[in-house]
Amino acid sequence: MAQELFLYETLCEQLAARIRRGGFAPGERLPSVRVLSKTFGVSVNTTIQSLHKLEMDGYIEVRERSGAYVREQLPAIGLSANLSHFPVLPVEVSLSDEILHYMEPYALSQALHLGIALPDASLMPVEKVMRLWRDASRRHTRTLWDYSHPNGLPLLTRQLALRSMGHEVAIADNDILVTNGCMEAIELALRAVTRPGDVVAVESPTYYGSLLALEVLGRRALEVPTHYRDGICLYSLEQAFRRGQVKACIVSCNVQNPLGYVMSTERKRRLVQLSSQYQVPLIENDIWGDTAYGGDTPPAKAFDHSGMVIYCNSFSKSLMPGLRLGWVAGGRFHDRLRELKQISSITTAAGPQLVMARFLESGGYAQHLVQLRAALHRQVGEALELVRQAFPPGTWVHPPEGGCVLWVRLPEHRDSRKLFQQALDDGIHIFPGSVFSVGPRHVDFMRLNVGSALTPEVREKIRRLGGLAAELQ
Amino acid sequence: MAQELFLYETLCEQLAARIRRGGFAPGERLPSVRVLSKTFGVSVNTTIQSLHKLEMDGYIEVRERSGAYVREQLPAIGLSANLSHFPVLPVEVSLSDEILHYMEPYALSQALHLGIALPDASLMPVEKVMRLWRDASRRHTRTLWDYSHPNGLPLLTRQLALRSMGHEVAIADNDILVTNGCMEAIELALRAVTRPGDVVAVESPTYYGSLLALEVLGRRALEVPTHYRDGICLYSLEQAFRRGQVKACIVSCNVQNPLGYVMSTERKRRLVQLSSQYQVPLIENDIWGDTAYGGDTPPAKAFDHSGMVIYCNSFSKSLMPGLRLGWVAGGRFHDRLRELKQISSITTAAGPQLVMARFLESGGYAQHLVQLRAALHRQVGEALELVRQAFPPGTWVHPPEGGCVLWVRLPEHRDSRKLFQQALDDGIHIFPGSVFSVGPRHVDFMRLNVGSALTPEVREKIRRLGGLAAELQ
Incomplete structure (x- = not known):
């Protein structure tokens, strides 16, 4: 590949290769940032970036106040390698057809709208x-x-x-x-x-x-x-x-x-x-x-x-x-x-x-914001739990620090663009991750808007979505 | 000059030269469109365009159902020649500094606003x-x-x-x-x-x-x-x-x-x-x-x-x-x-x-429009009369067929950009003609908004503007 890599990416590749070869075993704790920096002769900052990338690529799991641990299940090789490179070269943007295609169902009044990011009017004064x-x-x-x-x-x-x-x-x-x-x-x-x-x-x-x-x-x-x-x-x-x-x-x-x-x-x-x-x-x-x-x-x-x-x-x-x-x-x-x-x-x-x-x-x-933040925090927390229960094992989702969307990664690089279509057939509108970047990145992610109250009907639809994700080839 | 002329412009120049030489005397009626077309071997359309241009350039006056007559006072040569050519080549537009400069006084609450074109809210439901x-x-x-x-x-x-x-x-x-x-x-x-x-x-x-x-x-x-x-x-x-x-x-x-x-x-x-x-x-x-x-x-x-x-x-x-x-x-x-x-x-x-x-x-x-049109028609007619009285002889203004602006030409190619500044000092905001084209055209024109009722105060200001125009060097 002709693409130039940043230093942290090179280090990330070395660590990933070592993990794959069994140099670090599943569940094992990696050396500290300080030790890794010394070992590889790079700055602390570069090491931290490498660990971030390793985590996003699915190799390690970072536990608060404990350290970085090798995951039990490693990511598939082919797709991961493609996804992990960021271009050093700028690119023309040509996304509008795709995005407008994914936005179109917003006009459908009957669909459950997990696509467009927006808190529900019921939370507003x-x-x-x-x-x-x-x-x-x-x-x-x-x-x-x-x-x-x-x-x-x-x-x-x-x-x-x-x-x-x-x-x-x-x-x-x-x-x-x-x-x-x-x-x-x-x-x-x-x-x-x-x-x-x-x-x-x-x-x-x-x-x-x-x-x-x-x-x-x-x-x-x-x-x-x-x-x-x-x-x-x-x-x-x-x-x-x-x-x-x-x-x-x-x-x-x-x-x-x-x-x-x-x-x-x-x-x-x-x-x-x-x-x-x-x-x-x-x-x-x-x-x-x-x-x-x-x-x-x-x-x-x-x-x-x-x-x-x-x-x-x-x-x-x-x-x-x-x-x-x-x-x-x-x-x-x-x-x-x-x-x-x-x-x-x-x-x-x-x-x-x-x-x-x-x-x-x-x-x-100001008064409204106090109430809105509390309501969204509660609602998003509940939705997060629901996603964790309803989606297949290996699904990744992290609690956001505000707003009302969840950024969800499907396991085994399943393609959220396929899920989009199947969900739509069931009256559920989601946004596939691919529209959040220029290149073909984030295709195994999707964004879920959980700005509406989690009524039994909404819960049922999210469970259904998790089921579809589990069945996805 | 390297500029290519349109056929009608060439004809216009020939007629203008003839008028200047005394080939058509002041007050004389020009031959009919049909005769001119035959004489010069051009189409009726081209002749009509030439006459339009001669009229705008100040050589002739067209009287309804009567014909085209040579004006008593011919335009000055220098400026007219510059103004009468339209570029055949497209040009970059670079007007924003000038326009924003002339728009700026709109924010002055005390000024009489004859600049921005707008009917007054008093005419609205x-x-x-x-x-x-x-x-x-x-x-x-x-x-x-x-x-x-x-x-x-x-x-x-x-x-x-x-x-x-x-x-x-x-x-x-x-x-x-x-x-x-x-x-x-x-x-x-x-x-x-x-x-x-x-x-x-x-x-x-x-x-x-x-x-x-x-x-x-x-x-x-x-x-x-x-x-x-x-x-x-x-x-x-x-x-x-x-x-x-x-x-x-x-x-x-x-x-x-x-x-x-x-x-x-x-x-x-x-x-x-x-x-x-x-x-x-x-x-x-x-x-x-x-x-x-x-x-x-x-x-x-x-x-x-x-x-x-x-x-x-x-x-x-x-x-x-x-x-x-x-x-x-x-x-x-x-x-x-x-x-x-x-x-x-x-x-x-x-x-x-x-x-x-x-x-x-x-x-x-629809009902509002009937009233608005009648009100504007009346008001613009009155303003037109006032301009004809208050401005120096040789000022040209034509009754519009709608709206609330008058397009006024100052006599003897006086520069409306100078008038803009002098009027502003007297608390009157006008728009000089130069901003209505890319090149330095229409500098002896100005646009007057007469969308507000002609109160005694407004009438007084318009008379004052006419006085300033008369004194303009």
């Missing part, structure tokens, strides 16, 4: 918001009627800025631009800092919407290995930055979709530092951040001393997708973002802005 | 719409809350389709995609049918928003001469199509901005025929169509038998800009438009769609 909606039509008629300021309503930008008040680097009212949801924010950011043909670094796996945006805008993607607990591999990312080919990087540090991790403060800080050091703008998608079970957690933007982070967010996941209300804090790129926004959609509708400004101001949103 | 807004929050809570169908709410697309029922070619519900205003529709259309570097034909003058979209998307513009009464020159357009370089064409057939004409049915039909014959998609911007004083008038889309017209519209001018509600009927390009929409903003907010669906269904919108 619908009546409160509707009262604010009516109120706006009485008290702010003129504001509702007209084009609003291109930045957004000052009432709202003030409230959004206030939310970052406790951060190391706070966002000012004037740094904010209100958008039609988070996708418009991300697209504006990409257009502001990159040109057609440019390379953008992305997590792998990552939210398919980011990949689609790259495809439509003709930007190429460089996939960076991303760990389900620690996030994007900073070592690989720095290598890519150092080569100087990457013009921007899209990341999620809080409740990443689909993995559900929250990056440590130290790693967020390091990420921003890399962005600043190599002058590569960071496009931060924080759409799920408000659903972190542990409560408010700072985004990378909170450590952005040099204005290189373009922070994108919306209320579509934490409150109401129908508002279509997002926002972007563009740091040093704000003026360009504003120009692009004025040109492509002039301004954002005032109605949703008024509603949200009032909801934030009244403290209603 | 604000209370009726606000009642529908409140109603939607009670009766359609769930619809408001969620992502809606990517095409838009069926309730609305049904009503939009019904509006074309009487047309030769009607639009079906499924052909429609709801957007965030008309600009999103136009941008989606451009992205669907062209690529970076492609050439797009535009009217000259045309709405600056279309030019900005070309700039941001990296498409080049080919300006096509456009007559203030007849619209885009079909002869020039066909030449451009024939050369095979044009990948799309943006046009307005009804109440074009800034010229205000309504194209004849015959010319609309011919335009669509050209588009079909040369397989060049037509992006039709019909945002002002509903304000035609003469009542409902079919767009080019009404004659689109082959699906080559991408029809864009919104309710921002005819009702409420704050709705941010537009739509596009993409003909054979619908599926691609829908994909692009799903990627860039997922769906359009349901709230405004519900409000508008109900307003259309109840007949309230």
Whole structure:
């Protein structure tokens, strides 16, 4: 194979080969990180990355406060070898046909929707918001009627800025631009800092919407290995930055979709530092951040001393997708973002802005988040248990730290794209893992939305899905 | 000059030279179109285009049902020669700095806004719409809350389709995609049918928003001469199509901005025929169509038998800009438009769609249009008289057939960009003509929005503007 390997990948291959040869027996505990580093003459960081990869590839199991143990059942060789390599070269994105195919069933009203990631409206303060909606039509008629300021309503930008008040680097009212949801924010950011043909670094796996945006805008993607607990591999990312080919990087540090991790403060800080050091703008998608079970957690933007982070967010996941209300804090790129926004959609509708400004101001949103996080945490925990019971042995699933999706790996590299079709025939809509990366990766994963209450009917469907997975060839 | 001239331009130059030499005296009636055609050995069409251009260049005056007469005062030579040539070559668009500079004062609350084109809210059924807004929050809570169908709410697309029922070619519900205003529709259309570097034909003058979209998307513009009464020159357009370089064409057939004409049915039909014959998609911007004083008038889309017209519209001018509600009927390009929409903003907010669906269904919108058209017609007529009184002799202004803007030519090639600054110092915001084309054309024109009631204060300001124009060097 002509592909260049990162150092950690080489080490990972050596360890895997040793395990296969019986150099480490099933169930045996591997030497400590310190010992391995010394043995192989690499840094502690590289060793940790190697262990992460070995774990994801199914060779070892990491037990909290105990160490890394060789798994009893090793992964099949053929597929694993294909899946374990990340390209060092950027690639054109061409996923839209596949993704739109998998999204199509969302319009089916009868299906059980485990596909699109979204908490159910029953978890939301619908009546409160509707009262604010009516109120706006009485008290702010003129504001509702007209084009609003291109930045957004000052009432709202003030409230959004206030939310970052406790951060190391706070966002000012004037740094904010209100958008039609988070996708418009991300697209504006990409257009502001990159040109057609440019390379953008992305997590792998990552939210398919980011990949689609790259495809439509003709930007190429460089996939960076991303760990389900620690996030994007900073070592690989720095290598890519150092080569100087990457013009921007899209990341999620809080409740990443689909993995559900929250990056440590130290790693967020390091990420921003890399962005600043190599002058590569960071496009931060924080759409799920408000659903972190542990409560408010700072985004990378909170450590952005040099204005290189373009922070994108919306209320579509934490409150109401129908508002279509997002926002972007563009740091040093704000003026360009504003120009692009004025040109492509002039301004954002005032109605949703008024509603949200009032909801934030009244403290209603903060109160809602406390309840939402608790509800999602409980619900996702139950769903996780159910998946563990209902799916075939060898299925892997890790508790997320927020949101309402589970990233599930089928055993023995079974193909989730086949499961998609069989599930659909049974009225269940899931998202296969393949759409979360550019290459043919993650095909044995799937993303399950468990944002709806686990009624007996939903439980039955998830059991049925597990049964189908067990029967899958 | 290395620029290639069209046949009609050559003829126009010959006639202009003859007028300058005294071959036709001031006040003299020119020979008929038929006689001129025979004399110069060109088609009737070419002669008519030449006369249009001579008229726009200030050499002749066309009197209804009487003929073309040489003007008493001929235009200055230097500037006219520069202005009268249209490039045969497409050009990169680079207008955004200039346009954003001229838009900036819109945010000044104290200024008199003759810049942005918009009928005043006092002409609109604000209370009726606000009642529908409140109603939607009670009766359609769930619809408001969620992502809606990517095409838009069926309730609305049904009503939009019904509006074309009487047309030769009607639009079906499924052909429609709801957007965030008309600009999103136009941008989606451009992205669907062209690529970076492609050439797009535009009217000259045309709405600056279309030019900005070309700039941001990296498409080049080919300006096509456009007559203030007849619209885009079909002869020039066909030449451009024939050369095979044009990948799309943006046009307005009804109440074009800034010229205000309504194209004849015959010319609309011919335009669509050209588009079909040369397989060049037509992006039709019909945002002002509903304000035609003469009542409902079919767009080019009404004659689109082959699906080559991408029809864009919104309710921002005819009702409420704050709705941010537009739509596009993409003909054979619908599926691609829908994909692009799903990627860039997922769906359009349901709230405004519900409000508008109900307003259309109840007949309230049709009733509103009758009143709006009458009010605008009256108001624009009064403003036109005022401009004729208040501005210096030699000022040219033609009654538009709809909408609320006047396209005013200052005498003796005075530069409206200077007037912009002087007017702004007096608290009056206007739009100079230069932003309505890519090249340095139309600099002696300006666009005046007269969408607000002509209160004594507004009248006073317009008189003041006329005074400034008279003093302009």
